[in-house]
Amino acid sequence: MVFLMVAVCAASLSFLTYTYLARLNRILLNTPESIQKVSPKRWTKDELRQTYQRLEKNPITIKDYASRIPPKLDRRYIITGGSGLVGGYIVLQLLERGQPPESIRIVEFRPLSRADMLNGPASTVDLVNTDISSAESTNKAFEKPWPSSVAHLPLTVFHTAAVITPSDRSKLVYGLCESVNERGTQNILNAARKVGADILISTSSGSISIRPIKLWISPWKALTSSNANLPEMKNRLQIMDEKDFFEPPRKHEEHFANYAVSKARAERIVCKANSPELRTGSIRPANGVYGQPGDNTLWGTLAMGDCPTWCANVIQPFVHGINVALAHLDYEAVLASNPRAPQAGRPFVVTDPSPPVSYLDMYQAIGTLSNTPFRLKLVPPITMWLLSYAVEWYSLLPVKYPFLKRMLPEVKGDLRHMKPGLFSVTTHIVATNDNASRRVEEGGLGYTGVVTTLEGMVQEIVEWNIEHKGHKQAKKFQTSVSLADEIAKAAEAAAVMEKLGK
Numbered sequence: 089m090v091f092l093m094v095a096v097c098a099a100s101l102s103f104l105t106y107t108y109l110a111r112l113n114r115i116l117l118n119t120p121e122s123i124q125k126v127s128p129k130r131w132t133k134d135e136l137r138q139t140y141q142r143l144e145k146n147p148i149t150i151k152d153y154a155s156r157i158p159p160k161l162d163r164r165y166i167i168t169g170g171s172g173l174v175g176g177y178i179v180l181q182l183l184e185r186g187q188p189p190e191s192i193r194i195v196e197f198r199p200l201s202r203a204d205m206l207n208g209p210a211s212t213v214d215l216v217n218t219d220i221s222s223a224e225s226t227n228k229a230f231e232k233p234w235p236s237s238v239a240h241l242p243l244t245v246f247h248t249a250a251v252i253t254p255s256d257r258s259k260l261v262y263g264l265c266e267s268v269n270e271r272g273t274q275n276i277l278n279a280a281r282k283v284g285a286d287i288l289i290s291t292s293s294g295s296i297s298i299r300p301i302k303l304w305i306s307p308w309k310a311l312t313s314s315n316a317n318l319p320e321m322k323n324r325l326q327i328m329d330e331k332d333f334f335e336p337p338r339k340h341e342e343h344f345a346n347y348a349v350s351k352a353r354a355e356r357i358v359c360k361a362n363s364p365e366l367r368t369g370s371i372r373p374a375n376g377v378y379g380q381p382g383d384n385t386l387w388g389t390l391a392m393g394d395c396p397t398w399c400a401n402v403i404q405p406f407v408h409g410i411n412v413a414l415a416h417l418d419y420e421a422v423l424a425s426n427p428r429a430p431q432a433g434r435p436f437v438v439t440d441p442s443p444p445v446s447y448l449d450m451y452q453a454i455g456t457l458s459n460t461p462f463r464l465k466l467v468p469p470i471t472m473w474l475l476s477y478a479v480e481w482y483s484l485l486p487v488k489y490p491f492l493k494r495m496l497p498e499v500k501g502d503l504r505h506m507k508p509g510l511f512s513v514t515t516h517i518v519a520t521n522d523n524a525s526r527r528v529e530e531g532g533l534g535y536t537g538v539v540t541t542l543e544g545m546v547q548e549i550v551e552w553n554i555e556h557k558g559h560k561q562a563k564k565f566q567t568s569v570s571l572a573d574e575i576a577k578a579a580e581a582a583a584v585m586e587k588l589g590k
């Protein structure tokens with residue numbers, strides 16, 4: 089008798105739990121109406137093909153937007169992270185507008201690797217191997233003597249270097265972000281002051297304004313709602329703007345992950361330092377910077393081949409590296425022309441000059457245009473959420489209990505990024521560059537992007553296809569592939585779970 093009662097209770101409880109999770113899944117798959125209004129149009133195969141043909145014949149080159157680059161200034165430049173996605177474009181745009189290569193210094197952790205920098209003037213720019221988390225290494229890079237032709241010129245520092253850990257949110261593992269993003273930025277600021285720089289612009293992150301999603305809505309609300317009238321999770325729909333900067337700093341837990349905590353602190357370090365002697369400010373690229381072979385957003389997805397996804401319906405404000413770099417130069421022009429510019433000492437969000445698109449648009453572009461195989465596999469988002477809690481809990485065990493370190497195998501590949509923070513940064517987001525695009529006389533940067541998301545992504549696929557001419561398979565990228573493998577396994581597990589549930 090008792091056994092039967094326990095069995096009935098257990099059965100009802102698991103039924104309720106299953107139904108609750110299924111409701112959460114339904115909510116996560118729903119695209120709220122308000123977000124559909126901002127981004128009502130999906131890319132069609134026709135427009136993708138037409139854009140592809142146009143860009144294959146006439147790719148967008150730096151010459152095409154040369155007139156949009158702010159005019160040459162008689163200055164010297166240090167670009168940290170200068171061979172990366174944003175830093176590299178800054179270097180190329182500086183060279184294009186006529187800054188001599190000897191007036192530019194790249195301060196970098198790795199050697200030059202961008203194909204578009206390995207030839208021509210960019211390849212002659214001095215690259216100083218530097219670890220910005222070390223004050224000594226940073227000072228050395230900044231204090232290195234300049235060629236006499238430029239040594240007398242005023243100095244601008246563009247600080248784009250950072251580590252991106254997309255999903256860790258525990259204070260216990262804040263160390264890496266702290267040392268590179270936070271302390272590194274302080275080191276850059278100190279070094280910039282030491283060598284007399286008078287402009288410092290750092291690349292911040294739009295993700296600073298993102299708040300964590302509250303997944304666990306009340307079971308009562310979830311279970312009693314109808315499909316026509318779904319309740320919404322808190323923070324599933326967000327505006328990416330600069331408001332938070334003008335408010336007191338947020339607590340650690342009010343950010344989506346450690347990365348954003350460190351970028352917020354770094355941004356305040358830079359902006360607080362603003363003075364007429366050293367004008368400072370930050371550019372916050374919106375979410376999902378792309379536009380260069382090897383970027384995570386698009387190239388990483390192209391490289392997957394088999395692409396499991398839980399967020400196809402999600403709307404994101406992607407931004408091309410070219411646009412982000414231009415915003416840095418716009419900001420510099422403003423600060424260089426006026427030592428008391430009211431624009432100084434604050435962040436500006438920038439995004440592509442086109443409405444945000446959905447992940448599905450990106451997948452559609454890849455599926456339609458890429459010459460390498462691409463298969464989309466839809467995975468229930470709730471399964472990935474649950475998995476992410478497990479991964480986070482497991483990864484923190486050896487941190488909390490060091491004696492476990494030797495016993496527990498490490499989470500490998502990109503599965504280790506599968507932590508709850510990831511879902512907050514890949515939620516529905518609309519970014520606004522209202523302030524950046526205002527005219528300079530009105531307190532803005534006069535920013536307009538030159539590459540739309542459609543053009544930027546399609547052009548990258550053109551480049552991908554050139555890179556893969558004669559290859560039947562994607563050239564493998566370690567991280568993206570292991571993520572695909574791991575998620576595929578999770579997808580299988582999800583399928584099994586679904587069967588059991590039914």
Ligand SMILES: *[C@@H]1O[C@H](CO)[C@@H](O)[C@H](O)[C@H]1NC(C)=O
Nearest residue numbers: 328329330331334520522523
């Ligand atoms: C624009 O900047 C002002 C401060 O100048 C700020 O209060 C406001 O929140 C910003 N707007 C957005 C959309 O970020």
